[in-house]
Every structure is written in C-alpha cells, then in structure tokens.
Amino acid sequence: MAIVVAGISHNGAALAVREKVAFRAAELLPILSAIRDDCRFREGVLLSTCNRTEFYIVEGERDAAPVVWRTLTSRLGEEASAYGYVRRDRDAISHLFHVASGLDSMVLGEAQIQGQVRDAWEACRAECGAVLNRLFQTSLLVAGRVRNETSIGRGAASVSSAALQLARQIFGSLAGRRAMVLGAGEMAELALECLVNEGVRAAIVANRTYERARELAARHGAVAMHYDECWASLHEVDVLLCSTAAPRPVVTLDRVRPAVAGRRDRPLCILDIAVPRDVEPSVGALDNVFLYDLDDLRAVVTTNVERRREELPTAEQLIAGEVERYWPGTGHCRCRPLSLWAR
Structure with missing residues (x-):
C-alpha cells in the first residue's frame, strides 16, 4: 500500500492551465469514483483550489498516477503530466503538511488553504478510510502548530x-x-x-x-x-x-x-x-x-515575505518531525494515537 499525491499547482503551471483542471465541489466525488473504478485505489481525496489540483490516493495493487494524468489530460487537452508532480509515501505526507500549513502557497503563510484542505477532506469523506482520515486530520493539526509556533503567517496577505x-x-x-x-x-x-x-x-x-x-x-x-x-x-x-x-x-x-x-x-x-x-x-x-x-x-505577494521566510527553517523542522512521527503508522489501516493530538 502506498500513499500518493499527483497534481498540478502554481509552482509549475500558469493560470491558463490551472483553470482547465479545476474542479467544482459537485465534481469531486464523481471524479474520484471514476478513478477508483479504473485503478482500484483504496481511498482518495481531491483538493482543487485556485492554485492547485491534487489527488491524494491510497493505492491498491495498481499505480494510480497514470490514471490521474489521463483524467487531467482529457480535461486539459494536452499532456498534463508535463506540468505536474508525483510524491509518494513520506514525500506525499510531507507535501500535504506543507500545503495545509501555507508553505506551498503563492502567498507564503496564507491561512485560507487550511480551510480549503479541511473542506476537500470533508467533501470526499465517502472515498476516505482510516489512512486518509488520519492523514488529513493530522495535516490540519500540523498546520495549526506551524501557525501557532512560528511567525510564518504573520503579516501574510490573502x-x-x-x-x-x-x-x-x-x-x-x-x-x-x-x-x-x-x-x-x-x-x-x-x-x-x-x-x-x-x-x-x-x-x-x-x-x-x-x-x-x-x-x-x-x-x-x-x-x-x-x-x-x-x-x-x-x-x-x-x-x-x-x-x-x-x-x-x-x-x-x-x-x-x-x-x-x-x-x-x-x-x-x-x-x-x-x-x-x-x-x-x-x-x-x-x-x-x-x-x-x-x-x-x-x-505583489513578495510584500513582507522576507521576514516570513526567516521562519521557514523552524517550520520545516517542525513538519519534518511530524512526518517522522506519523510515518510508522501508515502500514496499518487503523489510527494510532499521536503525541501531537494530545497537545
């Protein structure tokens, strides 16, 4: 079993590309259902915002990334993987923690993405199980720690x-x-x-x-x-x-x-x-x-960004520690308690 994220974001795709692969809320579950039928994944969440479209998937026996790229390519009208990325296991977990914390946002440290991650998870609950429920819950807790224990979001523009x-x-x-x-x-x-x-x-x-x-x-x-x-x-x-x-x-x-x-x-x-x-x-x-x-x-978003960038090493260290804390439990479809949850 592998945790995979495949997607497209502002880091590698212009708005003209991102807008073609954006999904409305009503589309999330039907798209995930179609991908599940194709590659037989175990669990899935689709996160689609103004700056990213990402599929978080717990794979079954088949590789899910090619199916994601076919789906996005059909919508885009050209090969989507040229604009995208795939992260697996620890890297996928770290990526979501960065996203939820605003470290991968166009506006460094912006707070809206935390709510958007929560909303995507809630909207896709029908396709979630123990692994992604735990992963997304933990990502929100990690994002809260980053905002509370660093100044990464202080002065950040929406x-x-x-x-x-x-x-x-x-x-x-x-x-x-x-x-x-x-x-x-x-x-x-x-x-x-x-x-x-x-x-x-x-x-x-x-x-x-x-x-x-x-x-x-x-x-x-x-x-x-x-x-x-x-x-x-x-x-x-x-x-x-x-x-x-x-x-x-x-x-x-x-x-x-x-x-x-x-x-x-x-x-x-x-x-x-x-x-x-x-x-x-x-x-x-x-x-x-x-x-x-x-x-x-x-x-515009470079305003005050240098002061917030000074907090990046602290935020990165916090996330790295939480990835290592989270990782040992990913081999089992059950939720193991995290010391973070008790904070």
Missing part, C-alpha cells in the same frame, strides 16, 4: 488583500471609491471585508443566488443586487472584483464595453481571482480598463 494592492497602484487610496464584488463565497467575503477596511464608500455584492448576496452584504454594510441587474451599475464603480464559481467567463466584452463608454475616461480596475477565470481576456484591451488575474499577483 489573495483578496493582495489583489487590492494592485488596485491601489491605480487609484492610490481606495477610500471613497465604489466597488462591486461578483460572487458570495469565502473569497468574495474576504475581498468585501478588505474593501470595507480600505474605506470603500459603496460596495455592491452581486450573486446568482440573491439571498446569499443579501446575507453577505448585510454583514459588511454593502448593498446586494440581483446578478442580472448588476451590469447596468458597472459604469458607476471603480473596482470590480470577481470571485464566482462559474465554469466559463461571466464578465464578457459585450457586458463591459457599454459601461466603459459611459465612464468618461475614468479607469476601471478589474480583479479576477476566480478559477476558472471570470473575465474574458479581451476585456483588458478596452481603454482605461486594468485587468488583473491570479498570475499577476506574484509581484
């Missing part, structure tokens, strides 16, 4: 706050500006919170489910709007932040062009932090439209 740094390059201060947020999920809420903290004068939340938009808007003093009505207000906003779960672009050239025509040369900053992308690339060619996506954040 993807949303990093995106707003790009907006400040255009407008300077965002105080008094108007903004619209498309989407009402966790990333959209983080973005809205950041906007309000920046002093944005009026914030609009638009979502396909109006009740969800209204709940989010009420928590942050914003205005909720029906999704189909938001486009008529686009000419009034300075910043449009997009974070929906749509499978294809919703901010199209045809929707943005009329708004730009009515802006009288005022710049419009569009921050697309969705995967797949919410905005058609052609929108960025319009006059006075500044379009940024996740790959544009790389220059």
Whole structure:
C-alpha cells in the first residue's frame, strides 16, 4: 500500500492551465469514483483550489498516477503530466503538511488553504478510510502548530488583500471609491471585508443566488443586487472584483464595453481571482480598463515575505518531525494515537 499525491499547482503551471483542471465541489466525488473504478485505489481525496489540483490516493495493487494524468489530460487537452508532480509515501505526507500549513502557497503563510484542505477532506469523506482520515486530520493539526509556533503567517496577505494592492497602484487610496464584488463565497467575503477596511464608500455584492448576496452584504454594510441587474451599475464603480464559481467567463466584452463608454475616461480596475477565470481576456484591451488575474499577483505577494521566510527553517523542522512521527503508522489501516493530538 502506498500513499500518493499527483497534481498540478502554481509552482509549475500558469493560470491558463490551472483553470482547465479545476474542479467544482459537485465534481469531486464523481471524479474520484471514476478513478477508483479504473485503478482500484483504496481511498482518495481531491483538493482543487485556485492554485492547485491534487489527488491524494491510497493505492491498491495498481499505480494510480497514470490514471490521474489521463483524467487531467482529457480535461486539459494536452499532456498534463508535463506540468505536474508525483510524491509518494513520506514525500506525499510531507507535501500535504506543507500545503495545509501555507508553505506551498503563492502567498507564503496564507491561512485560507487550511480551510480549503479541511473542506476537500470533508467533501470526499465517502472515498476516505482510516489512512486518509488520519492523514488529513493530522495535516490540519500540523498546520495549526506551524501557525501557532512560528511567525510564518504573520503579516501574510490573502489573495483578496493582495489583489487590492494592485488596485491601489491605480487609484492610490481606495477610500471613497465604489466597488462591486461578483460572487458570495469565502473569497468574495474576504475581498468585501478588505474593501470595507480600505474605506470603500459603496460596495455592491452581486450573486446568482440573491439571498446569499443579501446575507453577505448585510454583514459588511454593502448593498446586494440581483446578478442580472448588476451590469447596468458597472459604469458607476471603480473596482470590480470577481470571485464566482462559474465554469466559463461571466464578465464578457459585450457586458463591459457599454459601461466603459459611459465612464468618461475614468479607469476601471478589474480583479479576477476566480478559477476558472471570470473575465474574458479581451476585456483588458478596452481603454482605461486594468485587468488583473491570479498570475499577476506574484509581484505583489513578495510584500513582507522576507521576514516570513526567516521562519521557514523552524517550520520545516517542525513538519519534518511530524512526518517522522506519523510515518510508522501508515502500514496499518487503523489510527494510532499521536503525541501531537494530545497537545
């Protein structure tokens, strides 16, 4: 029995690749079921975020990695393994501990990934057994230790706050500006919170489910709007932040062009932090439209990173110790107590 992770991340693949192999929550179990039927794995979890798509698998008698690559290649339209990696056993365990702790994130030390790992595990429980349940539970405990015992996350930007740094390059201060947020999920809420903290004068939340938009808007003093009505207000906003779960672009050239025509040369900053992308690339060619996506954040996330990098040796040592503590129990499909769990 081997524990394997096979996947693609921001470390080796551009956004144009990552968005094609991203999976929605409703797809996780069907994809895992299809792979299980092909390679007869024992357990599986699929982690899909804006910056990574990874399959964590407890193999049976057959190698699971080729099946994962066939699945991703079919979705990508070209050979997926050229962008990816495979880790096994200790290396796979170490990799998950790094991921959950934010050490493998585009934004070093960011906290959102810990919740995303937890959510992926919960969503895939039907395909989990003793080995992956123990592995993912331990990864969350290790991530908590890294955050509590080092300063790796101190001062770390979220993807949303990093995106707003790009907006400040255009407008300077965002105080008094108007903004619209498309989407009402966790990333959209983080973005809205950041906007309000920046002093944005009026914030609009638009979502396909109006009740969800209204709940989010009420928590942050914003205005909720029906999704189909938001486009008529686009000419009034300075910043449009997009974070929906749509499978294809919703901010199209045809929707943005009329708004730009009515802006009288005022710049419009569009921050697309969705995967797949919410905005058609052609929108960025319009006059006075500044379009940024996740790959544009790389220059921003270096802010305060050097101080956090000083904590890497401590975090690495902590994780290495927990990998060695965890490893002896992987040969058995039962959970053995860890001293970590008692902390």
